[in-house]
Amino acid sequence: MKFKDKDTPNTVTRKTVKAMAAMLGLNETQLINYALSKLREELFPTLPDGAPELSAKAIEAIRARYGHLEARYKPSSSLIQDL
Numbered sequence: 001m002k003f004k005d006k007d008t009p010n011t012v013t014r015k016t017v018k019a020m021a022a023m024l025g026l027n028e029t030q031l032i033n034y035a036l037s038k039l040r041e042e043l044f045p046t047l048p049d050g051a052p053e054l055s056a057k058a059i060e061a062i063r064a065r066y067g068h069l070e071a072r073y074k075p076s077s078s079l080i081q082d083l
Contacts (some may be wrong), residue, residue, distance in 0.1 A: 001032065023065060034062075 004011035021031040054062075 024062060 003014040003017070005013065007013055007016050017028055017031060021028050024031060024034070026034065
């Protein structure tokens with residue numbers, strides 16, 4: 001994955017990814033997979049059959065640290081036409 005030189009509304013730096021991963025107790029790959037799964041949830045609300053879920057403990061830890069951000073999140077555009 002290529003990172004940008006500075007954080008913007010649509011890009012992140014590697015330094016930011018490392019910091020987020022450390023805060024969640026994840027490695028960079030796990031963080032990116034987690035972030036993509038959250039985007040998938042938003043775009044395609046139903047998981048495929050047999051897809052594993054995060055444990056209740058993991059979800060609780062993530063919400064404890066970042067739950068306050070959910071209320072403020074407002075997507076600026078969609079990657080899917082008419083969505």
